[in-house]
Amino acid sequence: MPVTARGSATGLSGACEPSAGGIVVSFERMNSVLEIDTGNHVAIVQPGVTLADLDLRTAEVGLTYPVSPGELSASLGGNVATNAGGMRAVRYGVTRNQVLGLEAVLPSGEVIRTGGKLAKASTGYDLTQLIIGSEGTLAVVTEATLRLYPRPPHQATVLAPFHTVDEVARAVPKVVNSGVAPLILEYLDGFTMAAITHSQDLDLGIPAQVKEKAQAYLLVMLESGHAQRLDEDIEQLGNLLTELGSIDLYVLPGPSARRLVEAREKAFWTSKAAGAHDIVDTVVPRAAIPEFLSAAADIAKRHSSLVFGCGHAGDGNVHLAVFQADEAVRSALLRELFEACMKLGGLISGEHGIGRSKKSYFLQLTDPATIELMRRVKTAFDPDGILNPGVLLGS
Amino acid sequence: MPVTARGSATGLSGACEPSAGGIVVSFERMNSVLEIDTGNHVAIVQPGVTLADLDLRTAEVGLTYPVSPGELSASLGGNVATNAGGMRAVRYGVTRNQVLGLEAVLPSGEVIRTGGKLAKASTGYDLTQLIIGSEGTLAVVTEATLRLYPRPPHQATVLAPFHTVDEVARAVPKVVNSGVAPLILEYLDGFTMAAITHSQDLDLGIPAQVKEKAQAYLLVMLESGHAQRLDEDIEQLGNLLTELGSIDLYVLPGPSARRLVEAREKAFWTSKAAGAHDIVDTVVPRAAIPEFLSAAADIAKRHSSLVFGCGHAGDGNVHLAVFQADEAVRSALLRELFEACMKLGGLISGEHGIGRSKKSYFLQLTDPATIELMRRVKTAFDPDGILNPGVLLGS
Numbered sequence: 001m002p003v004t005a006r007g008s009a010t011g012l013s014g015a016c017e018p019s020a021g022g023i024v025v026s027f028e029r030m031n032s033v034l035e036i037d038t039g040n041h042v043a044i045v046q047p048g049v050t051l052a053d054l055d056l057r058t059a060e061v062g063l064t065y066p067v068s069p070g071e072l073s074a075s076l077g078g079n080v081a082t083n084a085g086g087m088r089a090v091r092y093g094v095t096r097n098q099v100l101g102l103e104a105v106l107p108s109g110e111v112i113r114t115g116g117k118l119a120k121a122s123t124g125y126d127l128t129q130l131i132i133g134s135e136g137t138l139a140v141v142t143e144a145t146l147r148l149y150p151r152p153p154h155q156a157t158v159l160a161p162f163h164t165v166d167e168v169a170r171a172v173p174k175v176v177n178s179g180v181a182p183l184i185l186e187y188l189d190g191f192t193m194a195a196i197t198h199s200q201d202l203d204l205g206i207p208a209q210v211k212e213k214a215q216a217y218l219l220v221m222l223e224s225g226h227a228q229r230l231d232e233d234i235e236q237l238g239n240l241l242t243e244l245g246s247i248d249l250y251v252l253p254g255p256s257a258r259r260l261v262e263a264r265e266k267a268f269w270t271s272k273a274a275g276a277h278d279i280v281d282t283v284v285p286r287a288a289i290p291e292f293l294s295a296a297a298d299i300a301k302r303h304s305s306l307v308f309g310c311g312h313a314g315d316g317n318v319h320l321a322v323f324q325a326d327e328a329v330r331s332a333l334l335r336e337l338f339e340a341c342m343k344l345g346g347l348i349s350g351e352h353g354i355g356r357s358k359k360s361y362f363l364q365l366t367d368p369a370t371i372e373l374m375r376r377v378k379t380a381f382d383p384d385g386i387l388n389p390g391v392l393l394g395s
Numbered sequence: 396m397p398v399t400a401r402g403s404a405t406g407l408s409g410a411c412e413p414s415a416g417g418i419v420v421s422f423e424r425m426n427s428v429l430e431i432d433t434g435n436h437v438a439i440v441q442p443g444v445t446l447a448d449l450d451l452r453t454a455e456v457g458l459t460y461p462v463s464p465g466e467l468s469a470s471l472g473g474n475v476a477t478n479a480g481g482m483r484a485v486r487y488g489v490t491r492n493q494v495l496g497l498e499a500v501l502p503s504g505e506v507i508r509t510g511g512k513l514a515k516a517s518t519g520y521d522l523t524q525l526i527i528g529s530e531g532t533l534a535v536v537t538e539a540t541l542r543l544y545p546r547p548p549h550q551a552t553v554l555a556p557f558h559t560v561d562e563v564a565r566a567v568p569k570v571v572n573s574g575v576a577p578l579i580l581e582y583l584d585g586f587t588m589a590a591i592t593h594s595q596d597l598d599l600g601i602p603a604q605v606k607e608k609a610q611a612y613l614l615v616m617l618e619s620g621h622a623q624r625l626d627e628d629i630e631q632l633g634n635l636l637t638e639l640g641s642i643d644l645y646v647l648p649g650p651s652a653r654r655l656v657e658a659r660e661k662a663f664w665t666s667k668a669a670g671a672h673d674i675v676d677t678v679v680p681r682a683a684i685p686e687f688l689s690a691a692a693d694i695a696k697r698h699s700s701l702v703f704g705c706g707h708a709g710d711g712n713v714h715l716a717v718f719q720a721d722e723a724v725r726s727a728l729l730r731e732l733f734e735a736c737m738k739l740g741g742l743i744s745g746e747h748g749i750g751r752s753k754k755s756y757f758l759q760l761t762d763p764a765t766i767e768l769m770r771r772v773k774t775a776f777d778p779d780g781i782l783n784p785g786v787l788l789g790s
Contacts, residue, residue, distance in 0.1 A: 039568045039682030083517045094515045096524075097492070110764040116740045117680035119710040120489045122478045122528050123742040123749060123757065124787065125769050129491075129524035133517050150574050173434045179545050179620045225574045229624060285512035287434030315514040345511045347518040354518060362518065369505040374520050376775035381768070392519065 002389050003107075005136045007047055007075030011082050012268065012279065013355025015135040019390045025140060027077050033057050034143070041148045042100065042117045047077025047141055054146075064151040066092035069351065070265035080141050083133030085351030087184045087261070090176070090314030091223075092149065094351060096132050103143035104131055107382040117145055130377070135353055136388040138381040152223040154230045155183070157257035158237060159204065160246035161214030165189055168216040169290040171244040172313040175220065176286065178240055180233045184221035185314030186264060187289075192271075192310045192321075193217050196263040199270045204256055210248050218246070218313070219264065221257070267310050271321035277330055278322045280358075282341040283350030286316040295340040296320060303333040317350035338365055354392050363393070397784050398502075400531045402442055402470030406477050407663065407674065408750025410530040414785045420535060422472050428452050429538070436543045437495065437512045442472025442536055449541075459546040461487035464746065465660035475536050478528030480746030482579045482656070485571070485709030486618075487544065489746060491527050498538035499526055502777040512540055525772070530748055531783040533776040547618040549625045550578070552652035553632060554599065555641035556609030560584050563611040564685035566639040567708040570615065571681065573635055575628045579616035580709030581659060582684075587666075587705045587716075588612050591658040594665045599651055605643050613641070613708070614659065616652070662705050666716035672725055673717045675753075677736040678745030681711040690735040691715060698728040712745035733760055749787050758788070 002022025009016050018024045031048030038061050045054060052072040054065050067079060069086035078084070080102070085094040092098070101115030104127075114128040115121060131139050162168045168187045175185060188196070193214075197204065206214075220237060224230040238249050252260065263270075268279055284292045293309075296318075300307035305324035311317055320337070324330040338348050338361050348354065354362045363371060375393055378385075388394070397417030404411050413419045426443030433456050440449060447467040449460050462474060464481035473479070475497070480489040487493070496510030499522075509523040510516060526534050557563045563582045570580060583591070588609075592599065601609075615632060619625040633644050647655060658665075663674055679687045688704075691713075695702035700719035706712055715732070719725040733743050733756050743749065749757045758766060770788055773780075783789070 037680075037682070038572075040680045041568075041572060042680070083515075083521075085515050085517070089515055094517075096515075096521070106764070106768065108764075112762070112765050112768065114765075116742065118678050118740070118742060118745075119681065120478075120480050120484055120491075120712060120745050121678055121742045122480070122489075122744045122746050124761065124765075125529055125533075125772055126478075126491070126524055126527070127765070127768065129521055130772075132521070134520055138520075150572065152574075173436075177433075177436060177545065179547075226624075226627075229621075232621075283513050283516055285432075285435045285437070286514065287432070317515060345513070347511065347513060347516045349517045350513070350515050351517050366519065367507070369501070370507050370509075370519075370522070373501065373507065373522065373776070377520055377525075377772060380771035380775045 001386060003386050004388050005077065005081065005140045007078030008050060008073050010071045010074040011078055011355065012352040013357045015082060015353055015355035015391050016078065017356055027075060036061060037117065038063070040117045043146045043148055045076050045144055045146060047075060049076045050074065058148055059151065062151050063148040065098065065146055065148055067095050067098060076144055077141055080132055080144055081134065081136050082353040083351065085312065085317065087186060087312060089312060090185045091181060091183045096129065098147045099128060099132055099144055100147055101145035102128050102131055102141050104139035104141050106139050107384065107386050115145065133353065135355060135392050137378060137392050138387065152225045154227050155221060155223045156230055156234050157252045158220045158234060159250045159252055160218045160241045161206065161210055161248055162216050162218065162246055163213060165216040165293055166290050167245050168218050169293055171218060171241065172289060173287045174240065174244060176314050178236065180222060180237050182220050182314060183223045184219065186219040186310060187313040188217045188219065188264065188310040189308055190215045191308040192267060195270050195274055196267055199273065200259060200263040202259050202263055204250065204252065204260065206250065213247055219260065264310065276321035276323055277325060278334065279319065280322065280334065280337060281317060281319050281350050281352045282337065282346055282348060284316045284318065284341050284344045284346035286314065288344040289313060289316060289318060292318060292341060292344055296337055299333060299336045299340060303329055305329065305333055315350060335361060356391055359392060396781060398781050399783050400472065400476065400535045402473030403445060403468050405466045405469045406473055406750065407747040408752045410477060410748055410750035410783065410786050411473065412751055422470060431456060432512065435512045438541045438543055440471050440539055440541060442470060444471045445469060453543055454546065457546050458543040460493065460541055460543055462490050462493055471539055472536055475527055475539050476529065476531050477748040478746065480707065480712065482581060482707060484707060485580045486576060486578045491524065493542045494523060494527055494539055495542055496540035497523050497526055497536050499534035499536050501534050502779065502781050510540065528748065530750060530787050532773060532787050533782065547620045549622050550616060550618045551625055551629050552647045553615045553629065554645045554647055555613045555636045556601065556605055556643055557611050557613065557641055558608060560611040560688055561685050562640050563613050564688055566613060566636065567684060568682045569635065569639060571709050573631065575617060575632050577615050577709060578618045579614065581614040581705060582708040583612045583614065583659065583705040584703055585610045586703040587662060590669055591662055591665050594668065595654060595658040597654050597658055599645065599647065599655065601645065608642055614655065659705065671716035671718055672720060673729065674714065675717065675729065675732060676712060676714050676745050676747045677732065677741055677743060679711045679713065679736050679739045679741035681709065683739040684708060684711060684713060687713060687736055687739055691732055694728060694731045694735060698724050700724065700728055710745060730756060751786055754787060
């Protein structure tokens with residue numbers, strides 16, 4: 001009997017779609033924040049707790065759980081299963097970097113506990129890390145111990161239009177390496193920026209003559225515990241971006257900044273509404289973004305398709321919306337995109353996971369020794385193959 | 396034929412001791428830094444590269460690999476196998492947090508590549524994380540891709556004597572949570588401080604009347620890209636430590652600070668030279684250090700033994716030197732120490748690993764479902780059990 005664990009079902013690769021004839025274990029009502037431990041900066045949550053709930057609870061004590069995959073109704077259980085990322089990963093890392101311990105039920109019914117409120121451990125294989133991102137195929141997580149951070153009081157958002165996507169992509173490693181430690185470092189191409197500001201009815205006050213010239217934008221958010229340090233960092237960042245060729249610079253007021261970030265988080269839905277047929281979230285080495293975007297443009301052109309994008313530039317995580325109605329052409333295009341990304345040292349997914357939607361590409365493009373090893377690991381946890389059999393490695 | 400991989404053989408739990416009749420694969424001469432990639436802030440190294448070599452190469456381009464387990468002749472391959480930690484883990488995390496990808500040889504002879512120069516990935520099980528810390532029992536690592544960081548130009552070191560170990564332990568979470576983000580946050584009990592300063596002939600200029608009162612010390616190092624911010628942080632830290640009851644405060648000049656940190660790194664050897672019969676590196680939740688140290692003192696007393704220590708206080712990683720010549724008594728004492736630590740939510744080792752020396756305790760004190768699961772994972776990689784069979788899970 002196939003068993004599929006399900007949190008808020010907000011994932012983007014179909015990892016919580018059940019198998020025919022199987023059952024769904026929904027965690028929607030197993031949603032208590034069990035503990036906020038201010039001494040150890042740790043939260044213990046049940047899998048159904050949403051990011052929105054956790055944010056309210058941590059805010060009360062001046063702390064924050066920093067993973068922000070763009071959908072606050074997402075559950076922590078789902079975040080663990082898919083190793084959720086999001087815009088703040090450039091500063092804080094992804095879910096994998098925040099989970100210190102788990103309680104999980106094995107397919108045998110045995111309950112194990114891994115890790116704990118511990119900053120480090122070298123005591124046997126790291127089962128916590130193995131279960132994170134396994135998309136419900138190894139064990140069912142019933143509790144997670146999460147790292148919390150001080151909630152810095154000061155934030156500022158800078159938007160920099162550039163003449164070309166290439167210029168933006170080349171600016172990214174220089175911003176990351178400058179030491180200003182951005183909280184958010186996103187790129188948006190001109191099409192995506194126009195689409196999300198239009199769909200959200202958002203006026204950022206950018207003059208028409210700048211918009212006309214700007215083929216791409218860099219969105220940078222900084223945070224700090226000290227107002228003065230933040231001002232200094234903005235100045236340093238501004239100087240750097242100007243050197244790197246930005247057409248102009250806008251320090252966005254709080255409400256506009258929040259609305260732009262929200263609009264960016266909804267880019268997936270905006271693309272879908274605009275008729276995109278698929279969405280990918282390839283990841284490449286940060287400095288290889290220009291080369292990858294150029295390869296993606298060539299591939300799209302060759303297949304008479306449109307590919308637009310935005311992405312977590314600081315992480316090399318390039319999100320592309322693919323417009324191509326013909327399934328066979330689209331599938332060939334996607335395969336070429338993934339091959340191009342892997343040729344640059346990248347992988348198919350930075351944060352959405354493989355699930356059902358990218359499984360055939362994953363199985364075709366990953367070397368067979370690795371797939372066979374993953375299958376043996378799967379069998380070590382789940383000899384009868386009952387957990388989420390259609391997902392990731394499933395046939 | 397048992398196969399044991401070996402780097403510089405500086406580990407503290409015997410994970411690179413070969414099995415009788417087996418062979419050792421030494422990586423001493425496979426020691427090239429293959430690439431320092433300044434755009435992506437990444438180094439690619441062969442396993443025999445030492446931390447000292449890597450530090451020289453990264454310094455040339457203003458970057459740093461931050462893991463510093465106290466022995467610069469340690470190899471990166473060994474660091475990956477044991478998930479090495481060290482003093483700077485409170486700021487940068489341990490080896491696990493720096494390794495982005497691996498090349499590894501499976502017992503079958505198949506070569507796999509995991510991860511890459513990638514800040515994030517959600518593309519199948521995280522084999523990188525599974526191999527890190529597996530102490531040579533799953534695969535033999537032949538190449539590692541490591542994260543590098545900007546090398547901050549400014550450092551300062553503060554030493555604060557306290558009346559009791561308990562006061563020091565209670566100060567730790569408050570310093571971590573204050574936002575000053577220490578690079579190093581160590582505690583040393585009075586005995587350990589006296590031993591290491593004496594053995595290194597190190598005069599820190601602490602007046603005799605302060606030394607007499609000080610039963611414990613907190614050692615805090617800060618770093619920053621900005622000299623002025625560092626001064627501000629020292630002042631904030633100083634005020635906090637004074638509030639928390641420190642007897643006095645010493646901002647150590649560079650040479651003294653370096654010598655004290657080196658002496659602290661050699662605490663293991665100092666303890667050994669002083670006649671310690673065993674060393675443990677239990678890890679507990681940071682805020683549980685006072686309770687654990689009190690339990691440890693009780694256990695030592697009950698067994699008429701001496702237990703002294705120092706530790707990576709910011710990580711909850713408590714290093715204790717155990718003086719008890721009788722093997723049976725010592726073994727009972729160690730078991731009780733580990734039980735006390737696990738009762739507080741801790742684990743047997745924070746960074747030294749299990750290896751051969753802590754294996755019997757690990758197998759006795761870990762729940763059987765977890766051990767059996769780890770054994771099945773071991774079999775998934777190594778069905779014939781040829782890799783380092785006497786270590787970790789081996790019988």
